[in-house]
Amino acid sequence: MAMTLNDDQNMLRDTARDFMAREAPVTHFRKFRDMGCKDGFSQGLWKQFAEIGFTGILIPEADGGMGMGQIEAGIVLEEIGRNLSPSPFLTTSVAAVEALKLADKAMRDRWFPGILAGETVIGIAIEEGVKHRPEKIACVAQRSGNGFKLTGQKQFVVQGTSSDMLIVAARTAGAVGETDGLTLFAVDKDAAGLSMEAARLVDSAMAAHVKLEGVQVNADAVIGDVDGGWAVLSKMLDAGRVGAAAEMVGVGTGAMDMTFEYLKTRKQFDRVIGEFQALQHRAAHLYGEMEGARSIVLKAQSLMDEGHAKAEIYVAAAKAKAGLACNLSVREGVQMHGGIGMTDEYDIGLYMKRDRSLNEFFGDAYYHADRVATMNGY
Amino acid sequence: MSDLDTFRAEARAWLEENCPAEMRTPAKGDEDVCWGGRNFVFQSEAQKLWLERCVAKGYTVPDWPKAYGGAGLSPQETKILRQEMAKLGCRSPLNSFGIWMLGPALLKFGTEEQKVHYMGQIARGEIRWCQGYSEPGSGSDLVSMQTFGEDKGDHWVVNGQKIWTSYADKADWIFCLVRTDKTNKYQGISFLLFDMETPGVSTKPIKLISGNSPFCETFFDNVVVPKHQIVGEINRGWDVAKYLLGHEREMISGMGGDGGVTSIGAAMKATLSQEPVLRAQMALFDVDNLTFRAHGERFMDEWKTGKAHPAYSNLMKYVGTELNKKRNELVMSIGGSQALEWESERANGGSKARNWLRTKANSIEGGTSEVMLNVVSKRILEMPGG
Numbered sequence: 001m002a003m004t005l006n007d008d009q010n011m012l013r014d015t016a017r018d019f020m021a022r023e024a025p026v027t028h029f030r031k032f033r034d035m036g037c038k039d040g041f042s043q044g045l046w047k048q049f050a051e052i053g054f055t056g057i058l059i060p061e062a063d064g065g066m067g068m069g070q071i072e073a074g075i076v077l078e079e080i081g082r083n084l085s086p087s088p089f090l091t092t093s094v095a096a097v098e099a100l101k102l103a104d105k106a107m108r109d110r111w112f113p114g115i116l117a118g119e120t121v122i123g124i125a126i127e128e129g130v131k132h133r134p135e136k137i138a139c140v141a142q143r144s145g146n147g148f149k150l151t152g153q154k155q156f157v158v159q160g161t162s163s164d165m166l167i168v169a170a171r172t173a174g175a176v177g178e179t180d181g182l183t184l185f186a187v188d189k190d191a192a193g194l195s196m197e198a199a200r201l202v203d204s205a206m207a208a209h210v211k212l213e214g215v216q217v218n219a220d221a222v223i224g225d226v227d228g229g230w231a232v233l234s235k236m237l238d239a240g241r242v243g244a245a246a247e248m249v250g251v252g253t254g255a256m257d258m259t260f261e262y263l264k265t266r267k268q269f270d271r272v273i274g275e276f277q278a279l280q281h282r283a284a285h286l287y288g289e290m291e292g293a294r295s296i297v298l299k300a301q302s303l304m305d306e307g308h309a310k311a312e313i314y315v316a317a318a319k320a321k322a323g324l325a326c327n328l329s330v331r332e333g334v335q336m337h338g339g340i341g342m343t344d345e346y347d348i349g350l351y352m353k354r355d356r357s358l359n360e361f362f363g364d365a366y367y368h369a370d371r372v373a374t375m376n377g378y
Numbered sequence: 379m380s381d382l383d384t385f386r387a388e389a390r391a392w393l394e395e396n397c398p399a400e401m402r403t404p405a406k407g408d409e410d411v412c413w414g415g416r417n418f419v420f421q422s423e424a425q426k427l428w429l430e431r432c433v434a435k436g437y438t439v440p441d442w443p444k445a446y447g448g449a450g451l452s453p454q455e456t457k458i459l460r461q462e463m464a465k466l467g468c469r470s471p472l473n474s475f476g477i478w479m480l481g482p483a484l485l486k487f488g489t490e491e492q493k494v495h496y497m498g499q500i501a502r503g504e505i506r507w508c509q510g511y512s513e514p515g516s517g518s519d520l521v522s523m524q525t526f527g528e529d530k531g532d533h534w535v536v537n538g539q540k541i542w543t544s545y546a547d548k549a550d551w552i553f554c555l556v557r558t559d560k561t562n563k564y565q566g567i568s569f570l571l572f573d574m575e576t577p578g579v580s581t582k583p584i585k586l587i588s589g590n591s592p593f594c595e596t597f598f599d600n601v602v603v604p605k606h607q608i609v610g611e612i613n614r615g616w617d618v619a620k621y622l623l624g625h626e627r628e629m630i631s632g633m634g635g636d637g638g639v640t641s642i643g644a645a646m647k648a649t650l651s652q653e654p655v656l657r658a659q660m661a662l663f664d665v666d667n668l669t670f671r672a673h674g675e676r677f678m679d680e681w682k683t684g685k686a687h688p689a690y691s692n693l694m695k696y697v698g699t700e701l702n703k704k705r706n707e708l709v710m711s712i713g714g715s716q717a718l719e720w721e722s723e724r725a726n727g728g729s730k731a732r733n734w735l736r737t738k739a740n741s742i743e744g745g746t747s748e749v750m751l752n753v754v755s756k757r758i759l760e761m762p763g764g
Contacts, residue, residue, distance in 0.1 A: 368665075
């Protein structure tokens, strides 16, 4: 396919752009941050996402959703990123939905309606250390009664305490480090033995430390195949990664636009500082990096939507590149804003915080560059 | 099947039928590249056959109109043809500055007669062109050029000197910027075409740090150029030159690599596995390389549908050339002391070192990286100031 958006996708972008700018601009984020919101997002906004059709964008039409692909989800995420709109869209409507699409009908019927209605939030309980290492999952699921008993701990579960269900990856066979032997479970938030401790992150989002102390689940809680969870996990992670990359294109572009605007208005030495070549060259370089990031994210999304064999390496490269470019954008943004860039009153610092979280989500640029090297055979 | 699917199947069948096996192996060096022209010596029967078949089909310039030697393919069809050629490993049948640079300028600014004549010759690989732009005193500040054409009624008499004329010693004709009005800086330049065998034209190769001489100094001593050999209007050659530079930047940006996404890391695994920091650099390079491929694809799709900013090729030129320099730095580091060997057979005549040094010109020729950043900043980002 051509690397340009088609008419329908352009319309969706216009809709998403208008919606976020109107309903969830940075002032919306500040409002919920300043009231110390325990969810880190507005439940009302999540319902509005549902009304406009965003929450079910990846849910198949047969299950009542829009049946769209990663390009369309990415269009929404870019606008979320540009406006720092807080929502469970990335975790619930992208990552969780991609996993649940591989679940049986009963499971889909159990969770998709709530997502479509903007009433359900799903947490992704994968990480166990401070860095992303999904193949190192040590959380154990032992066969017990009609199902499994889960024991272990999880970290960085975004919006965990606001979630109705957690997708938990646990080991049903094999040794730590092996990709075989993992299984994904849908665990109800009220399950006995499940406890969470909420922690506010640098970007004001909430994440949970989760303890699983012999949590009993039925066999029908398994998403996909027992011991074959890696396939589901990979699909879920890749959707989350390319989604986070799309959101970072939005964060980086938002920060960049704000910075360029500042260069055109701030005066020092009797001149607009954008006249200085030292800043012009950095601005042009940054623009090139963001354009590259935008391109590889689109490429990765389209390969995923085609089910192309090369999608995996492009998703890894896209997460890495979007992370590096967005990070450059927020660093240049704060630096070029000078002193006011350090103040809480100006928005540029909020972009820097959001970038940091998104870079860490589902593997940072170094993790993914390493995967690119491995997939390239060295 | 859609029309494009049908076209893909037909293109593939044609390539399988017509592209000789020898032309489906990677070119080993510049000597394997067909540049065409009056004095070109084919390296093999297969090379000659492949050119002739492509010429007959219009596939040396697939997206040019049929009347001018092309196949009249749409942007989508051209992309598909290139994809199928890449899949089969087909070499380019013909490389030429005529195809990449002059042809597009003629298509936009030339007369019907010029299009039929010159574009036809280019498409058939009959004439090899060089470009006369830079002068010793006019590098980044190109518009300060002084080579002058004195008006003699039905012709100009051209005197002056050009520099960095790529392959001037091998070219048949030159497209050349000549000042035809000394009182007007921008609107005093004309875009002239003339034969390199015209009396008064001489060339002198310049030896570079790579040891090779792809560029020349070119001298004009009372060179007579008939007036009909102008492209566009008199004194409006700068418009043609700028348009053409856009295409040159597009071409140089394409040098970002081997045209594919194949990593050079795999072949160097033995070294990289012992050098973790170098491997990490290579990994980050691969991320940028995949990014550049996707960026180039997106740019071409937007360019061909008129959605790209007119100055965007400046950005691609900057990104692509800087990437290529980075690649060659890594190749040298991974190659270690063997890559330093300048002449030995085991180091393929110093090819790594010579290529590495050659790439340093990428971010100078056709507009320096600094000029590219100026243009991006002013024209795309609309930063203030002169």
